[in-house]
Amino acid sequence: MKGAWPYVGIAVVTLAMWALLVSVNAFYAGVLASILIWTVATSGLNVIAGLGGYPSLVQGAFYGIGAYASALALIHGQNLWVATLLAVVSAGLAGLLIGLVFARTRGQYFGMGTLFFGVVVALVLTNWTGLTQGPLGLMVPFGFATNDQLDWIVPLSAGASLALVQALGTSRLGLRLVTVRADEDLAEHIGVPTARTKLAGLVISAMIGGFAGMLIAQYNGTISPDLFDQTVGFVMFVAVAVGGAGRVLGPLVGSAFIVGVPDVLNLPSGIGLLVVGVIFVVIVIVVPDGLMGGVDAIRRRLPGFRA
Amino acid sequence: MLQQALVNGVVLGALFALLGVGLTLVYGVMEVPNFAQAGVVTIGAYIMVTLHQSARWPFYLAVAGGVLAAGAISVATERFAYRYVRTRPLAAPAVALGLLLILDNSALELWGGDHVSLTPPYGAGLVQLGGMTIPAVGVALVLTAAVSMLLLWLLLTRTGIGRAIRAVSQNAEAAATLGIELERQYVTAFFISGVLAGLAAFAYAPTYAVFPYMADGVIFNGFVVVILGGLGNVWGAAVGGILLGLVESLSAVYVSAAYQTVIGFVVLLAVIVLRPAGLFAGTARRVA
Numbered sequence: 001m002k003g004a005w006p007y008v009g010i011a012v013v014t015l016a017m018w019a020l021l022v023s024v025n026a027f028y029a030g031v032l033a034s035i036l037i038w039t040v041a042t043s044g045l046n047v048i049a050g051l052g053g054y055p056s057l058v059q060g061a062f063y064g065i066g067a068y069a070s071a072l073a074l075i076h077g078q079n080l081w082v083a084t085l086l087a088v089v090s091a092g093l094a095g096l097l098i099g100l101v102f103a104r105t106r107g108q109y110f111g112m113g114t115l116f117f118g119v120v121v122a123l124v125l126t127n128w129t130g131l132t133q134g135p136l137g138l139m140v141p142f143g144f145a146t147n148d149q150l151d152w153i154v155p156l157s158a159g160a161s162l163a164l165v166q167a168l169g170t171s172r173l174g175l176r177l178v179t180v181r182a183d184e185d186l187a188e189h190i191g192v193p194t195a196r197t198k199l200a201g202l203v204i205s206a207m208i209g210g211f212a213g214m215l216i217a218q219y220n221g222t223i224s225p226d227l228f229d230q231t232v233g234f235v236m237f238v239a240v241a242v243g244g245a246g247r248v249l250g251p252l253v254g255s256a257f258i259v260g261v262p263d264v265l266n267l268p269s270g271i272g273l274l275v276v277g278v279i280f281v282v283i284v285i286v287v288p289d290g291l292m293g294g295v296d297a298i299r300r301r302l303p304g305f306r307a
Numbered sequence: 308m309l310q311q312a313l314v315n316g317v318v319l320g321a322l323f324a325l326l327g328v329g330l331t332l333v334y335g336v337m338e339v340p341n342f343a344q345a346g347v348v349t350i351g352a353y354i355m356v357t358l359h360q361s362a363r364w365p366f367y368l369a370v371a372g373g374v375l376a377a378g379a380i381s382v383a384t385e386r387f388a389y390r391y392v393r394t395r396p397l398a399a400p401a402v403a404l405g406l407l408l409i410l411d412n413s414a415l416e417l418w419g420g421d422h423v424s425l426t427p428p429y430g431a432g433l434v435q436l437g438g439m440t441i442p443a444v445g446v447a448l449v450l451t452a453a454v455s456m457l458l459l460w461l462l463l464t465r466t467g468i469g470r471a472i473r474a475v476s477q478n479a480e481a482a483a484t485l486g487i488e489l490e491r492q493y494v495t496a497f498f499i500s501g502v503l504a505g506l507a508a509f510a511y512a513p514t515y516a517v518f519p520y521m522a523d524g525v526i527f528n529g530f531v532v533v534i535l536g537g538l539g540n541v542w543g544a545a546v547g548g549i550l551l552g553l554v555e556s557l558s559a560v561y562v563s564a565a566y567q568t569v570i571g572f573v574v575l576l577a578v579i580v581l582r583p584a585g586l587f588a589g590t591a592r593r594v595a
Binding site for chain 2: 055057102109112119120124270276285288
């Protein structure tokens with residue numbers, strides 16, 4: 001597919017999601033909205049982890065920073081525009097900080113470093129009670145005019161985040177990230193500024209994650225530190241890998257799987273996480289490129305398919 | 308207060324070292340960050356509690372059962388999952404954390420979320436040492452760690468099994484060319500790591516409680532230790548463990564108990580940035 005077609009596809013998916021969201025009952029609408037908000041957050045992650053191939057386990061922290069920043073801004077009387085800006089900027093700054101420290105580390109060091117950062121953010125959210133009220137969490141003032149407005153903002157944001165990754169993937173930065181994923185040393189040799197590229201990728205990931213945090217705070221109405229701890233960062237990485245890292249629709253498919261399956265089956269949290277763990281291990285072992293990669297592999301085997 | 312903090316630091320450090328050595332051993336042979344070890348600790352601890360309290364086994368027999376079970380579970384994680392991602396380093400952390408979810412939540416389903424306790428015969432005993440009072444469980448922890456390290460050292464340096472593991476860890480391809488069976492070394496390393504996880508469960512379950520997520524927090528410290536010591540460096544991990552224990556317990560007293568883990572993280576950060584190969588980096592990676 002070339003040119004405008006991927007965007008048309010994303011627009012159709014977005015419209016379908018909106019139609020589904022406003023027509024199903026409240027329970028399924030809630031599940032679908034969670035999936036779509038996760039799609040935003042994991043699309044962000046798809047930039048550094050998917051295009052760049054760097055196992056960032058800190059996306060949950062950006063999501064949390066965005067949620068708390070927007071909530072605090074609204075609590076202190078700012079409007080939603082300011083709150084959203086604050087969410088995106090503060091998450092982006094956190095991404096910049098992590099990038100400056102870890103952009104020169106590779107592979108598993110990067111994974112572990114980002115994971116620890118997630119732990120630190122969760123600890124701060126829990127312990128800085130003066131600002132965050134600790135484990136009790138915060139009530140988030142509703143910043144939109146109506147619930148209907150939120151109902152179209154959520155699918156639109158999901159679609160926009162998919163489109164953004166599609167656009168990034170063909171941009172200069174995206175291509176640089178892909179070369180870093182393919183072979184970082186070689187990329188460096190042929191003149192790709194790898195450290196700067198990773199830093200930019202991480203900051204973009206963080207900003208999109210922060211925006212998703214604003215959405216979940218608005219949608220939920222309350223936020224607490226356990227929604228954003230290091231497990232969340234990990235499960236987001238899982239969602240991207242399950243959907244297909246670096247593939248535009250990967251985050252949507254992965255989020256639908258990871259968030260949707262336990263929610264729709266309505267399993268208690270223990271069994272739910274157990275199932276998520278099993279699904280993930282199996283998918284990572286069986287289809288290395290995730291579900292979207294699996295779809296491609298099947299299509300290649302069908303007669304008459306031309307790549 | 309300083310003295311007490313130092314003692315606490317050594318006790319905590321012994322635990323970190325016990326976990327870190329197992330992690331680094333597995334990393335050495337397979338380059339897998341084995342987060343699932345936290346789940347192995349948890350299930351090992353529950354098996355000890357069940358054998359001791361429900362099946363009425365004598366305490367030390369129950370502990371031995373739990374330790375062996377932990378070794379077996381650790382081997383199972385290798386046989387059923389890790390071995391398929393050996394050549395894909397980026398998939399390894401993801402599989403590791405997936406396994407951790409499976410193990411923790413299996414514990415939650417099998418034993419429930421309540422905190423239970425594993426009470427050794429020396430339970431609430433206290434040891435007087437140079438004017439300080441140390442809980443017997445703390446002394447047991449330090450002794451367990453010291454004896455296990457010593458045995459591991461003997462195993463790695465004085466036996467054929469140890470030589471084979473070290474060879475794989477230095478260069479798997481060369482070791483295979485020379486006739487060392489790689490599969491067997493992977494299984495052995497995971498078994499040892501699981502046994503160490505079981506010993507860690509025995510050593511610290513009496514101080515903390517036994518519950519499904521009991522080891523998730525402490526495993527992070529295990530990884531800090533692994534990086535402090537240099538990935539794959541067993542003695543680095545042992546020394547790094549004690550060091551981190553001291554740093555954390557001193558900062559709990561003099562800075563803030565709530566942010567104890569953050570201080571550990573700052574130490575890690577400094578090491579990653581300043582000495583990326585670990586504090587004790589030599590010219591080559593070593594496991595002994």
